[in-house]
Amino acid sequence: MPKELLKVKDLKQYFPIKGGLLGRTINHVKAVDGITFDVYEGETVSIVGESGCGKSTTGRAILRLDEPTAGEVEFDGEDLLALSKKDMRKKRKDLQVIFQDPYASINPRQTVRQILEEALEIQNVVPKNERAKKIADLMEVVGLGAHQADRFPHEFSGGQRQRIGIARALSVDPKLIIADEAVSALDVSIQAQVINLMKQLQRDFALTYLFISHDLGVVRHISDRVIVMYLGKIVEIGDKTSIFDNPHHPYTKALLSAIPVPDPDAQSERVLLEGDVPSPINPPQGCRFHTRCPFATERCRVEAPELRNIDGMKEGHMGACHFMEEIKNGTHQVE
Amino acid sequence: MVKATDILDQEPILEVKDLQTSFFTDKFEVKAVDGVNFAVPKGKTLGIVGESGSGKSITSLSILRLIQNPGKIIGGEILFKGENILKKSEAEMRKIRGNEISMIFQEPMTSLNPVYTVGQQISESFMIHQNMSKKEAMKRSAEMLELVGIPSPKQRVKQYPHELSGGMRQRVMIAIALACDPELLIADEPTTALDVTIQAQILELMKDLQDRLGMSIIMITHDLGVVAETCDYVAVMYMGKVVEYAKVRDVFKNPKHPYTVGLLNSLPRHDIDLGDVELQVIEGSVPSPDNLPKGCRFAPRCPFATELCHEKLPDLEQSDNGNQIRCWIYTDEWDGDQEVDVSAKRTT
Numbered sequence: 214m215p216k217e218l219l220k221v222k223d224l225k226q227y228f229p230i231k232g233g234l235l236g237r238t239i240n241h242v243k244a245v246d247g248i249t250f251d252v253y254e255g256e257t258v259s260i261v262g263e264s265g266c267g268k269s270t271t272g273r274a275i276l277r278l279d280e281p282t283a284g285e286v287e288f289d290g291e292d293l294l295a296l297s298k299k300d301m302r303k304k305r306k307d308l309q310v311i312f313q314d315p316y317a318s319i320n321p322r323q324t325v326r327q328i329l330e331e332a333l334e335i336q337n338v339v340p341k342n343e344r345a346k347k348i349a350d351l352m353e354v355v356g357l358g359a360h361q362a363d364r365f366p367h368e369f370s371g372g373q374r375q376r377i378g379i380a381r382a383l384s385v386d387p388k389l390i391i392a393d394e395a396v397s398a399l400d401v402s403i404q405a406q407v408i409n410l411m412k413q414l415q416r417d418f419a420l421t422y423l424f425i426s427h428d429l430g431v432v433r434h435i436s437d438r439v440i441v442m443y444l445g446k447i448v449e450i451g452d453k454t455s456i457f458d459n460p461h462h463p464y465t466k467a468l469l470s471a472i473p474v475p476d477p478d479a480q481s482e483r484v485l486l487e488g489d490v491p492s493p494i495n496p497p498q499g500c501r502f503h504t505r506c507p508f509a510t511e512r513c514r515v516e517a518p519e520l521r522n523i524d525g526m527k528e529g530h531m532g533a534c535h536f537m538e539e540i541k542n543g544t545h546q547v548e
Numbered sequence: 549m550v551k552a553t554d555i556l557d558q559e560p561i562l563e564v565k566d567l568q569t570s571f572f573t574d575k576f577e578v579k580a581v582d583g584v585n586f587a588v589p590k591g592k593t594l595g596i597v598g599e600s601g602s603g604k605s606i607t608s609l610s611i612l613r614l615i616q617n618p619g620k621i622i623g624g625e626i627l628f629k630g631e632n633i634l635k636k637s638e639a640e641m642r643k644i645r646g647n648e649i650s651m652i653f654q655e656p657m658t659s660l661n662p663v664y665t666v667g668q669q670i671s672e673s674f675m676i677h678q679n680m681s682k683k684e685a686m687k688r689s690a691e692m693l694e695l696v697g698i699p700s701p702k703q704r705v706k707q708y709p710h711e712l713s714g715g716m717r718q719r720v721m722i723a724i725a726l727a728c729d730p731e732l733l734i735a736d737e738p739t740t741a742l743d744v745t746i747q748a749q750i751l752e753l754m755k756d757l758q759d760r761l762g763m764s765i766i767m768i769t770h771d772l773g774v775v776a777e778t779c780d781y782v783a784v785m786y787m788g789k790v791v792e793y794a795k796v797r798d799v800f801k802n803p804k805h806p807y808t809v810g811l812l813n814s815l816p817r818h819d820i821d822l823g824d825v826e827l828q829v830i831e832g833s834v835p836s837p838d839n840l841p842k843g844c845r846f847a848p849r850c851p852f853a854t855e856l857c858h859e860k861l862p863d864l865e866q867s868d869n870g871n872q873i874r875c876w877i878y879t880d881e882w883d884g885d886q887e888v889d890v891s892a893k894r895t896t
């Protein structure tokens with residue numbers, strides 16, 4: 214049985230909204246509102262959902278790039294939220310992050326060698342006299358070639374820059390990499406190269422990934438388990454086959470059915486959702502999805518459903534909907 | 549050289565012939581559009597797909613003659629209802645734009661004016677092109693909002709763009725584009741910035757409007773799923789050129805060009821479990837425009853490239869299944885393996 218590397222419990226991230234003459238906090242954006250999940254060593258867990266559902270906020274809260282409002286984050290047996298700022302900075306050696314736009318997180322005036330050297334120096338990973346060798350190795354590992362180390366980021370293509378971001382994350386021998394839309398900005402032909410690279414590195418270095426993405430095709434390919442979020446909450450979680458082939462939550466079903474299939478003969482039964490995602494400032498009471506859910510009843514409007522496993526779901530597969538059984542049996546009645 | 553209209557089952561409303569648009573920078577010429585051929589059938593949808601920088605947007609801006617300095621249309625013909633747009637005066641163009649041909653841009657927020665209400669922006673087109681009074685135009689604007697599925701249209705006309713969600717703004721853009729009942733609608737990545745559930749609504753809306761109003765559509769996208777779902781014909785672009793042009797089914801079921809095959813194979817899919825295999829990739833990356841390959845633009849990345857490919861640029865030719873392809877493999881001059889099967893490695 215693999216061990217849990219990351220345990221997130223009842224995590225909340227509320228951002229204050231200031232207003233009025235005195236600039237007091239008048240309300241909160243409930244970006245992440247009580248989510249619980251574990252990530253096991255060596256696996257890839259993806260977080261999916263529409264824009265604004267709280268995917269990036271979750272990643273940032275785990276890394277303490279924003280201080281979480283409430284909840285627990287345990288990493289490798291250690292309570293991350295209890296660490297001092299200084300100790301947390303040291304801890305980031307084990308938890309690295311790759312962002313969507315590698316340019317935004319790379320200093321454009323540094324060569325790739327300088328970028329990697331800096332990362333190695335801060336975390337003091339290898340003795341000084343071994344750094345050059347380590348950099349050459351990293352460049353080969355991510356497929357850029359050691360001879361390119363003295364070039365500047367702008368001299369590389371988008372896909373190559375993403376490899377620089379990966380090399381930097383890898384340089385400190387992390388245990389967990391949080392990849393936030395790491396391949397989303399890349400063209401498909403380049404995206405495939407970077408995905409293959411990430412999978413290869415995971416095998417070679419026993420990495421664990423928390424993979425944040427809105428691209429369900431990429432997620433199906435790269436994940437072991439998937440978390441579906443809607444408005445700051447987890448609505449469904451499970452192994453990828455369960456999520457893609459046996460979804461139970463009406464939102465997961467609608468999300469999957471909305472994705473256009475690159476096959477003109479595909480006959481898709483589309484669940485067209487009405488309206489837009491409501492604001493996370495005053496999210497709907499009860500089930501957050503009730504304003505768009507085709508199955509919503511009075512109970513959904515008042516009572517928030519908990520994640521649960523029902524008959525016909527694999528172990529570890531859970532959905533947060535009051536009526537999963539009825540919808541499945543076809544006996545559900547919308548008043 | 550083949551004619552794009554050869555593969556159409558309908559009359560073309562637009563035919564683009566060997567279009568060339570370049571940008572002249574200090575150091576070199578960027579051939580953004582470099583010999584593009586396609587035709588758009590009446591009442592149907594043509595998709596243009598290709599990677600970032602392949603020339604999709606510049607092609608559509610060229611059709612409307614909206615190319616700005618240092619860009620210039622330097623060659624080719626654009627036949628709209630049989631007449632060459634490139635020969636028209638600027639006054640004639642103004643009548644065509646937003647009236648007979650209109651366009652939806654990628655970023656709704658940057659193309660809507662933040663200081664005017666939605667109603668004012670839709671009305672403008674009615675007042676310019678159809679000489680309506682302000683009051684009449686506002687009434688028609690509300691009707692347009694209703695047409696594109698915006699609830700309480702009479703209140704919405706009075707709102708400003710920032711008061712609307714991303715999906716609603718895109719609906720407003722469509723309302724503006726359709727205000728004058730255009731014959732051709734050019735939609736440049738109309739749903740790229742939207743969530744999939746909202747994208748599904750907008751694509752459904754566009755299909756529905758096409759059925760009702762009978763307009764022709766050019767759908768520009770990099771999403772092959774959107775193409776499969778909404779288009780009747782497809783032009784695949786690579787580095788400023790159309791490399792494959794065919795009916796949608798032929799492109800997906802029987803792709804011929806090594807680039808098209810590579811694209812389809814490198815796409816991870818949410819509806820199919822590929823298992824724990826590596827995705828197929830197209831090796832390398834798109835060359836920079838100052839370093840154009842001399843022969844086939846795809847040769848440096850093509851798994852089949854021969855000496856001929858590296859030396860000489862192939863023309864767009866028609867293959868036996870009807871696809872028009874720019875690739876030496878399908879010509880008599882081909883100097884490689886005669887039995888080569890371009891789609892042999894396909895996994896799906």
Ligand SMILES: Nc1ncnc2c1ncn2[C@@H]1O[C@H](COP(=O)(O)OP(=O)(O)OP(=O)(O)O)[C@@H](O)[C@H]1O
Nearest residue numbers: 228242244263264265266267268269270271427493
């Ligand atoms: N620093 C902040 N201050 C206030 N609100 C914030 C802040 N960061 C995020 N939010 C809000 O929190 C919500 C969740 O944002 P988040 O960035 O986590 O979404 P996401 O799921 O990553 O979306 P996307 O797919 O667009 O990246 C959004 O409503 C966002 O506007």
Ligand SMILES: Nc1ncnc2c1ncn2[C@@H]1O[C@H](COP(=O)(O)OP(=O)(O)OP(=O)(O)O)[C@@H](O)[C@H]1O
Nearest residue numbers: 571578580599600601602603604605606607770837
């Ligand atoms: N104003 C300009 N000056 C110089 N080059 C330009 C200019 N506008 C566009 N280009 C170049 O023309 C080429 C085609 O650009 P275009 O915008 O048509 O690409 P696209 O296919 O629409 O890409 P995307 O998918 O990213 O929108 C690119 O190489 C681009 O760099």
Ligand code: SF4
Nearest residue numbers: 844847850857875876
């Ligand atoms: S012409 Fe040659 S290089 Fe170009 S796509 Fe065909 S086989 Fe590949």
Ligand SMILES: [Mg+2]
Nearest residue numbers: 268269270393
């Ligand atoms: Mg995000």
Ligand SMILES: [Mg+2]
Nearest residue numbers: 604605606736
């Ligand atoms: Mg474009």
